[in-house]
Amino acid sequence: MALRFPSGRQRTILAMLLMQEGNLVSLDRITEGIWGGDPPVTAKGQIQTCISALRRQLRKFGDDHVIVTSLVGYTIHIPTGSLDSAVFRRMINSGRELAAARKIRDAAAELRAALALWRGPAVASDVESGVVRTMAIRLEEERIRTTEECIELELKLDRHHDLVAELSELVKAYPLRESLRALHMLALYRSARQADALESFQEVRAILREELGLEPSDQLDRLHKSILKRENSLTIAPRTGLGSESTGKVDTIIPRRLPPTIAEFTGREEMADTIAPFSPCGCYVVL
Numbered sequence: 001m002a003l004r005f006p007s008g009r010q011r012t013i014l015a016m017l018l019m020q021e022g023n024l025v026s027l028d029r030i031t032e033g034i035w036g037g038d039p040p041v042t043a044k045g046q047i048q049t050c051i052s053a054l055r056r057q058l059r060k061f062g063d064d065h066v067i068v069t070s071l072v073g074y075t076i077h078i079p080t081g082s083l084d085s086a087v088f089r090r091m092i093n094s095g096r097e098l099a100a101a102r103k104i105r106d107a108a109a110e111l112r113a114a115l116a117l118w119r120g121p122a123v124a125s126d127v128e129s130g131v132v133r134t135m136a137i138r139l140e141e142e143r144i145r146t147t148e149e150c151i152e153l154e155l156k157l158d159r160h161h162d163l164v165a166e167l168s169e170l171v172k173a174y175p176l177r178e179s180l181r182a183l184h185m186l187a188l189y190r191s192a193r194q195a196d197a198l199e200s201f202q203e204v205r206a207i208l209r210e211e212l213g214l215e216p217s218d219q220l221d222r223l224h225k226s227i228l229k230r231e232n233s234l235t236i237a238p239r240t241g242l243g244s245e246s247t248g249k250v251d252t253i254i255p256r257r258l259p260p261t262i263a264e265f266t267g268r269e270e271m272a273d274t275i276a277p278f279s280p281c282g283c284y285v286v287l
Helices: 009-019 027-035 045-059 084-100 104-115 132-158 160-173 176-190 194-212 218-228 267-278
Strands: 067-069 075-076
Touching: 009 027, 009 045, 009 075, 009 132, 027 045, 027 132, 045 067, 045 132, 084 104, 084 132, 104 132, 132 160, 132 176, 160 176, 160 194, 176 194, 176 218, 194 218
Parallel strands: none
Antiparallel strands: 067 075
């Protein structure tokens, strides 16, 4: 069953309660969310009227106690697993635990499943409350940070070809986010697109200079130089760490081989025959 809440104030209050699922939202905070710093003298009564209207709507689900009133505010209680943002956070924590246990494939799958819960913006475009929009920005930050962590894991699984298109869209949507740009450059380079990787760096450098008057970070600059030098380490996926916990070091494969066999002596037969009788083990060196 889908419920519609046409009133702007009702929707603002409901959004604030849901984003603080299980936690008290004070009357003062709700007042600020609806009217900012200039509430009317009837603010408390209007909020109580909105809460009553919300309860009538939510009663259609068969529960009269979804919204609980206290002396200083309100709390919403809904069944576990019925709020996408709460499920999203639980899945993120699960994915990070799997990554910490070095179960990279399972961790990436869990984070992808968490991201799949998103079907659009956290709040509707007609919700004008500054408080609600700030809360939505925080949730959006969680989403993009999780996206970065997921992609980093998938790069460790050598899925760079599949990630290039997604990363190209992400750097356009978040042009100042250097962590995304680094992943974009790395995916391009591992896909044998060195020139495109270098172009991506030049693009973000131009954006940073024009909009902020800044140069790219040292980390991004080092990656750029590594791509220019075609360093072999960039083609090897790191095996440890996740996101900010990563050491940033890349495992290097060091061959472990036996020494090569000694080449046959040529042109020294007479000398070899002369010293052979004096070697107790039949070994000799000819200089």
